[in-house]
Amino acid sequence: MTDFVFVPSPQPAVPVVGGGLFPVRRIFCVGKNYADHVKEMGGDPKNVPPVFFTKPADAVHTGGQFNFPLATDNLHYEGEMVVALKSGGTHIPEAEATGHIFGYAAGCDLTRRDLQAAAKEKGGPWDTAKALDDGAAVGPITPVADVGVLDKGSISLSVNGETRQQSDLSLMIWSLPEIIARLSGLFALKAGDLIYTGTPEGVGPLVVGDTCRIEVAGLAPLDFQVFERKG
């Protein structure tokens, strides 16, 4: 037992469908990864390599009461499929990438859009916008053994019962094997990593009182409600 000078923070973890907890090491996120908008603007979605950002491991929030974050007037939802890794490495070949997947979950990348806009304007870091407390909402993880490799299927997000995002996993610009391969060229991936795989069109604001549901390809849904922050 290591002799800590105070009690360490609890290990962040996400429930697994069927029992047990998935301990979280790191959270990686992919930037724009659905092609519709890029294509309709006449661009080639694969012209630019994928952009990755991170969230703190203890920003995981497993649903239920979500307190409106500090320092924003424009909190946005971004519904996403989340991939949980059981192993990793560096320079993982695409052909071997799916062998590292533990399972999948419905997730929501919560974003302080006003701070992201300010960051972009200055070419500054996105962390105040993306690395916020409780900003990595994620539902229960379904093991890959139960669902197989997910490369297609519906992804949708509703606010107060009204659908705001609706797309299909097959429309991702960068496939899961491509994401894992490229990410592992930048960081050593390890067991316990979560990867948020990008959001489709239709992102928008959340205010106090809103309820939000994300459903992905028959996985356990993620539900949360936005509460006023106290203190």
Place this chain on the structure above:
Amino acid sequence: MRDYVISPPTQPAIPVVGGGWFPVRRIFCIGQNYLADVKELIGDHVKETEDEAKKAIPVVFTKPADSICLGGNIPLPLATDNLHYEGELVVAMKDGGTNLSPSAAEEMIYGFAVGCDLTRRDLQEVAKELSGPWDMAKAIDNGAVVGGVMPEKEFWALEEARLMLSVNNDVKQEEDLKAMIKPVWNIISDISRYFEIKAGDLIFTGTPSGVGQLVPGDKVRIGINDLAPVEFWISEQ
């Protein structure tokens, strides 16, 4: 014992001078906290006066808790042709909160350490140009080098302290900590407006002028007065 489906990661921790381990929760970093460094990075486009810099929204970025590295051998990180050192004072927190006043923040400091923010400068330049996130440049494995934490009561001479970083015995960075645009308690106060600070948080307080490239074979030493120095060297991948 919780029922984990895979082995949980090891709790990241750094040694405390005098015994025990400081368990790391999050790592926050502040950019542009020495005016000379701001000038160096933005060249001829300096518009900020010192007063303006004090009022501005702080440049805050993060590193993963398990990117801490206690020194020694560091393999050249993946995916960069331009790894940079940034020598810094690191503050370790024993308590926290949100919207802390500078004086409240001061009470929550556990201690101080010497650190080095390792940066893939080439990827940071791309990120800045495309208005993209900095994480690929900053959140790198082994990218938060830090020495032993000295409890606050044993390091009272902060205002007179001087940071010195050398590469292969050549001094590259040398600056008084009082040249910081914002003192450490104001930095903590600023960060607490955006994130809840908690026990276990480390705060890298920015680097002075003189940042530069490291290549395999280089040996780096960073010292701040009587804090535990940091020493590491870069090897091939």
